[in-house]
Every structure is written in C-alpha cells, then in structure tokens.
Amino acid sequence: MKIAIVSEKNSLDARIDSRFGRCAYFAIYDTDSKTTEFFPNPAKDAPEGAGPEAVKFIASKEAKKVVAPEFGKKAEDMLNKLQIEMVNDKDKTISEIIKGF
Template identity: 40%
Template structure:
C-alpha cells in the first residue's frame, strides 16, 4: 500500500504540511518495500481546484491512505469516492512519526 503524506520540505523529519492541495511535496511511503520517496506536488501553483488535482495525482500513484492537516471539500469527496482513506493528525507530527504510527496499525 502507498501512504501519501503532505509535506512542505522533502525531509522525513519535517512536520506534516498544514495543507493538502497546496503542499510542496508528497512523501510516498510504500508499506511493502518500506521505501519513502518525495515527489513534487504539481497542483501547488494551481489557480483553482488544487485539492482535486492533488487527489487525482495520488490516485494515479495508487495511494491507499492520504495524510494532511487540512483538506478541501472537493478533495475529500474525490478521495472518499475512490476509497482512499483520509488521516488528519490530531497534533503536529513528523512524517517519520506518521509512517511509524501507520505501520503499526497496518501490520
């Protein structure tokens, strides 16, 4: 499974981004290979529908879980319609903390 985590820096020790559609990067963590890669979010500079564009991109990446601090309505609808789980951390967490927490729940 691919876990997509919003980030403003390409660093596992950064906190999860406050924004989904306009974050600078997504950390894509593969639970099978245990690899994490960062990809640029091409929707960051979109004038409209950044959340929907980001959601579509993550659907193409086969994300099963998406983590961000805030999601727009259209992005939420799109992600739910495509059976992608949405996770909103209750407190600031680093990407590493999120990965470790979700690994425990998935295994």
C-alpha cells in the same frame, strides 16, 4: 500499500504540511518495502481546483490512504469516490507519522 503524506520539504525529518491541495511535497510511503519517496505537488500553484488536482496525483501514485491536517470539500468528495482513506494528523515529522503505520 502506499500512503501519501503532505510534507513541507522532501526529507523524512520535514514536518507535515498544513494543507492538502497546496502542500509543497507528497511523501509516498510504501508499507511493504518500508521505503518513502518524495514528489513535488504538481497542484501547489494551481489557480483553482488544487484539491482535486492533488487527488489525481496521489491516485496516480496508487495511494490508498492520505494523511493531512485537513481536507477541502472538493478533495474530500474525490477521495471518497476513489476510496482513498483520509487520515487527519498534524504537527509531526514525516518519520514520526510513518512509525504509526
């Protein structure tokens, strides 16, 4: 299973970002292969609708779970629709979060 985590930078020791739709990077962790890939968030600078746009991106990466401190209303609606589970977490590094899965 793949898990998307919002990240401030593209490395495992980076901290979880404070936002979902406008986070800097998405860390996509694969629980089967235990590998993590980093992608810049294409929705980061969207003038409007960054949340749904970010949902599109992680859905295209086949993520079934997503970790962020909080989610906006529009993003939440779309994540529910796509049955992508939302997990709230904050103040940790990406590697610390991965250890929890």
